[in-house]
Every structure is written in structure tokens, then in C-alpha cells.
Amino acid sequence: MSNRRNSVDYDWDESDVRVRANKKGTRPRTKERPAFEDAETGRVVTVDRGRYTAVVAEDTDDERLVTAVRAKALRRTPVVAGDLVGLVGDTTGAPDTLARLVRLEDRRTLLRRSADDTDPVERVVVANTDQLVIVVAAADPEPRTGFIDRSLVAAYDAGIEPLLCITKTDLRDPAWLIEHYRALDLTVLTSGPAGAGSEASDDSLPLDPALVQQLREHVDGKVSTMLGHSGVGKSTLVNALTGADRATGGVNAVTGRGRHTSSSALALRVPDTGPGTWIIDTPGVRSFGLAHVDPDRIVESFDELGEAIADCPKGCTHLADAVGCALDAWVADGHAGEAGPARLESLRRLLGSGRDEEQNEKHLGR
Ligand SMILES: Nc1nc2c(ncn2[C@@H]2O[C@H](COP(=O)(O)OP(=O)(O)OP(=O)(O)O)[C@@H](O)[C@H]2O)c(=O)[nH]1
Numbered sequence: 610m611s612n613r614r615n616s617v618d619y620d621w622d623e624s625d626v627r628v629r630a631n632k633k634g635t636r637p638r639t640k641e642r643p644a645f646e647d648a649e650t651g652r653v654v655t656v657d658r659g660r661y662t663a664v665v666a667e668d669t670d671d672e673r674l675v676t677a678v679r680a681k682a683l684r685r686t687p688v689v690a691g692d693l694v695g696l697v698g699d700t701t702g703a704p705d706t707l708a709r710l711v712r713l714e715d716r717r718t719l720l721r722r723s724a725d726d727t728d729p730v731e732r733v734v735v736a737n738t739d740q741l742v743i744v745v746a747a748a749d750p751e752p753r754t755g756f757i758d759r760s761l762v763a764a765y766d767a768g769i770e771p772l773l774c775i776t777k778t779d780l781r782d783p784a785w786l787i788e789h790y791r792a793l794d795l796t797v798l799t800s801g802p803a804g805a806g807s808e809a810s811d812d813s814l815p816l817d818p819a820l821v822q823q824l825r826e827h828v829d830g831k832v833s834t835m836l837g838h839s840g841v842g843k844s845t846l847v848n849a850l851t852g853a854d855r856a857t858g859g860v861n862a863v864t865g866r867g868r869h870t871s872s873s874a875l876a877l878r879v880p881d882t883g884p885g886t887w888i889i890d891t892p893g894v895r896s897f898g899l900a901h902v903d904p905d906r907i908v909e910s911f912d913e914l915g916e917a918i919a920d921c922p923k924g925c926t927h928l929a930d931a932v933g934c935a936l937d938a939w940v941a942d943g944h945a946g947e948a949g950p951a952r953l954e955s956l957r958r959l960l961g962s963g964r965d966e967e968q969n970e971k972h973l974g975r
């Protein structure tokens with residue numbers, strides 16, 4: 610398996626990939642790189658102190674986990690859970706072997722966040738996610754609408770489908786929360802009516818098995834990223850979906866939480882689902898700075914409103930106080946239908962969520 614030519618070639622000097630300013634503007638150009646035609650494709654399941662764990666030959670009899678380090682040429686390229694990468698060198702996955710990560714495939718989606726709202730430095734969180742599962746508890750801890758709003762904005766910005774999952778409905782009826790997001794046409798999953806969870810037949814789990822089943826159906830065939838604050842029951846859900854003992858497949862057994870001590874994202878398999886089903890748990894991600902977000906992209910994710918902003922002044926924030934924002938007239942003229950006003954109000958609440966940090970913190974009860 611090991612390849613002598615590559616084992617020399619990939620050790621480029623950094624100057625090999627120096628980026629030059631492009632006369633035409635923003636897009637940097639890189640020198641042509643060796644193609645590494647014989648590189649194997651892997652899906653990064655976790656990153657820990659410069660070591661990348663990737664699954665190769667996914668869903669074949671050859672499926673295995675390979676640990677790799679980045680080639681020097683990619684030293685400045687962030688590689689995250691969910692990324693598809695090219696691997697060369699020793700890709701056997703045998704104990705104590707190390708492959709080289711030499712290529713990053715184009716990303717279908719990329720979930721990003723800024724350090725905070727004033728710092729535009731972007732951090733990539735996870736790649737190639739189809740769905741963002743925002744987990745909140747109906748109570749204990751109190752649901753934080755500021756957190757939900759910010760997560761929604763990050764999802765819309767990235768072109769990822771959001772899904773709201775409400776746990777602990779045995780403790781409180783989440784009707785107000787569902788009502789709060791009604792205009793967004795968001796998929797909302799909840800456990801059964803108050804009391805159902807606590808009477809679940811399996812007394813080791815306080816959660817509603819019906820919720821787990823619903824969630825399994827919604828994640829089937831997709832890559833889903835799970836996001837939630839500490840204590841909302843995210844681990845309980847992830848464990849129920851993926852098999853708490855992690856004995857359900859090579860990947861989970863090796864990257865089981867017991868040995869996964871870092872706070873980085875971790876991709877896990879979901880038993881009883883089709884190929885391509887992955888859940889990415891994000892233990893370290895507690896908030897989304899939104900400085901990198903382009904408000905136009907958020908508006909455009911609202912189908913019936915997106916068209917309107919062609920008539921907005923340049924740099925329009927599309928907020929209620931934006932002078933000349935075309936959204937007001939668009940909705941008033943009925944172009945967005947009966948639900949238009951409520952949709953616009955919800956949209957503006959989301960657009961404003963990056964602005965009012967203090968208000969959010971209050972909501973967070975800090
Ligand atoms: N009443 C009730 N309790 C639940 C439910 N789901 C989880 N819990 C409990 O809530 C507590 C927190 O659950 P975890 O799964 O550890 O929460 P988490 O969000 O992963 O939190 P961290 O592990 O701190 O990140 C545990 O004691 C669970 O047993 C539920 O549906 N109803």
C-alpha cells in the first residue's frame with residue numbers, strides 16, 4: 610500500500626503553495642499541485658491535536674479508520690470533521706501507522722462561526738453537513754431563544770437545513786417555544802406530552818423513545834450536526850441514536866467517547882439507518898459569533914422574500930430600521946402572501962440576533 614513516490618513528494622516546502630494576489634481581485638491562485646491520483650478518499654471523523662482520524666472505504670468490507678497528519682502544503686488549511694480528504698502513504702489503518710493527508714475535497718457545505726460578533730475571523734466548525742439539529746430542553750436548562758436564533762442564522766448562512774429538537778418535554782409544555790418559531794416553517798421534533806418521557810419503559814433513559822425514533826428517521830441518509838448547550842440532553846440523544854456502548858461498529862468502537870477526551874467534533878455512525886448516515890456531535894461548540902454572516906444570504910434562504918432585496922440600497926441590513934429596505938413594500942404589496950408579515954418579523958429577529966449581544970446574554974440568564 611505504501612507508495613514511495615508519494616512519500617517523498619508530499620513533503621513540499623511551504624513555498625510550493627504560496628498564494629499570490631490575483632489581479633482580478635479576491636480569489637487567490639495556487640501553484641499546481643501534484644494530483645495524487647492514487648490517494649484514497651477518507652471522511653474525517655475527528656481531529657485531535659494535529660491528528661486526523663478518517664474512515665476510508667466507507668460501507669465496504671475494507672472499511673477502516675486511518676490516522677493521518679497534514680502534509681506541509683496543507684498546514685494552513687483548516688480540516689474539520691466531515692471533510693472528505695485524500696490520503697497517501699500507509700493507509701492500512703494498522704496500529705501505530707500514520708498516513709499523510711494531502712488533499713481537501715471541495716465542500717458541499719461549511720458551518721462557520723466567528724470568534725465573536727466584532728471579530729470577523731472565521732472558524733470552520735464542520736464540513737459537508739446536510740442538517741443542523743439544534744437541541745434545546747423545554748426546561749432545566751431554560752431554552753435560550755438567542756442561541757436558537759443564532760444557530761438558525763449560521764445554518765441558513767451555510768445552506769444547511771435546520772431542525773429544532775426539544776427535549777425534556779416531560780418537565781414543561783414547549784408550546785410557547787414552538788409558537789415562537791411557527792413562521793419559520795422549521796421542522797420541530799419533541800418528545801411526547803408532559804409525563805411521557807418519565808414513564809418510558811426503559812427506566813435507565815429519561816427520554817422518550819418515540820423522539821429517538823423520529824430523530825433516527827430525520828437523520829437517515831444524511832450528515833447531521835448536533836448542537837446544544839450543556840445539560841439539554843444532547844449526549845443522551847446521541848447515545849440513544851448511536852448506541853451508548855459504542856460497540857455497534859468499528860468507527861464508533863474506536864472513537865468512542867470514553868477515549869475521545871478532546872472537545873472537538875466527532876462523527877458517529879447511526880445503526881439501523883442507510884449508508885451515508887452520520888451524526889456529528891459538537892461538544893465544544895456553545896455559541897455562534899455571526900460577524901462573518903452576509904444578511905443577503907439569510908434573506909435569500911426565505912424563498913418568497915429573497916427576490917425583494919434586489920431593490921434594496923447597497924449594504925442594506927434589511928432590519929426594521931434600515932432606510933429604504935425593499936422588504937417592507939414587498940410584504941405590504943402581498944408578494945409574500947398572507948404569512949408575509951409574520952415571516953418578515955421572524956426574519957428580522959434572526960438578522961438582529963447578531964447585533965444585540967447584551968439582550969441575548971440576558972435571555973441566556975447569565
Ligand atoms: N426529565 C428529562 N431529563 C432528561 C431528558 N433527556 C435527558 N435528561 C437528563 O438531563 C441530564 C443532562 O443530559 P445529558 O445528555 O448529559 O446532557 P448534555 O446536553 O449532553 O450535556 P453535557 O453532557 O453536559 O454536554 C441528564 O441527567 C439526563 O438524564 C428528558 O427527556 N427528560
Ligand SMILES: [Zn+2]
Pocket residue numbers: 918921922925926927928931933934935936
Ligand atoms: Zn433591505
